[in-house]
Amino acid sequence: MNRWGMAVVGALCMAASACSGAKPVLYPNAHLQSVGKDVAAQDIEACKQLAESAGAEEASGKGSRVATSTAVGAGVGAASGAVGGAISGAAGSGSLIGAASGAVWGLLTGIFYAFAGSPQPNQAYANFVNRCLQDKGYEVTGWQ
Structure with missing residues (x-):
C-alpha cells in the first residue's frame, strides 16, 4: 500500500474512533448538593453504561459521515x-x-466536521441517560 493510501486509512480510523466526549450538565438541585459531585459522576457513568447495554450508542456516526x-x-x-x-x-x-x-x-471536510463538529451524542442515547438521571433525582440542563 502506498503512503497516500496508508494516510487515508489512518485518517479514517481516527475519525471513526473519535468520541464525542459530551456529558450531561446537572442543575445544582437539592439532590445533587446532597450526594456531591463524586457520586453524581458515578451515577452518570452508570446511566451511560445502562444506555449502552440497552442498545443506545453514544457516537453519532462520525465515521460514516467522513466516508459519505x-x-x-x-x-x-x-x-x-x-x-x-x-x-x-x-x-x-x-x-x-x-x-x-x-x-x-x-x-x-469530513474529518474536520467529525472533530470540530457538535459534541452532542446520539439523541436516543442522550434521552436514555437523561431519563435515567432524572429517575435518580438529578435535573439535566443539557450536554457539553
Missing part, C-alpha cells in the same frame, strides 16, 4: 473534472483528476 463526505467529494470532483476535461478535450484524465481531488477535499 469522501464519496460525495469524489463523485462531485469526477463530474466536474469530466466536464472540464471534455471542454479541453481530455474528459478521461479530467474526471480522474477531479475524482482524486474531490475525494481528498471530501475526506478533509
